[in-house]
Amino acid sequence: MPLKAIVLIILLFFSCNLYALEGKEFFTWYGTTDESITVAWDVDLLSYQTGDIFELQIRNTERNTITSLGETTAFQKTFKCPKVGHWVVYGRTKRLINNVPTYSEWANSIDLTALVNGIKRPWWIYVYLKSPGPIIIK
């Protein structure tokens, strides 16, 4: 049976805006590049096997770059976005069958199956630079 794609969920972040584009509503979660973001994912329980590995990436839409977040057997990941801009989270399941890796399809956070507060809604992350501290005149 082919591996089923995971469902990406945003967990902890700072603020969000509901944003509409081409008739599709999705959330923009925003904060600064020094702040941590936690995402989680649901798996298809009929497909999931203990030891399945989850591979995560974030993709920057402005720079068209991919940043690997590595692999984990956990069901959530905390990370920081390294650059300013809009980021889409991608994830897929990896299973070793006779030591040969097999992968599910990539899921992404702007897919209609992504979840925000339990509601199917695509989301992405916008991070910006944290401003310097207050100016002190010497």
Next chain:
Amino acid sequence: MAKIKGLSIKFKQSESPDVVTNKLYLVEMPGPVTYESTSYDIGNTPDVNGMIVVDLATIVPNVDGIFNLGVAAVDDAGNESEMSKVDNVPLDFVAPLPPGAIFII
């Protein structure tokens, strides 16, 4: 050569890891300081306390007036943070004219 009394500002550097420099914005009162104001690259070299210190007399020599200032962090793509601002800063880096010639009497 006249002697100019300096004035420095300092601020804590942005905590964002991808900052490559900072910009100082400056506009004479009463104008609000914006990203369209005159700007100067002031680098991103903090002292041991994480503060960036800027000697304004070297950045904007020969100014005399009251200014609104802002500083913004900048990343490698040129994106800028929100500004930290301070208003009503008197800057006077213009020395008065010298007195007249000295006569021995």
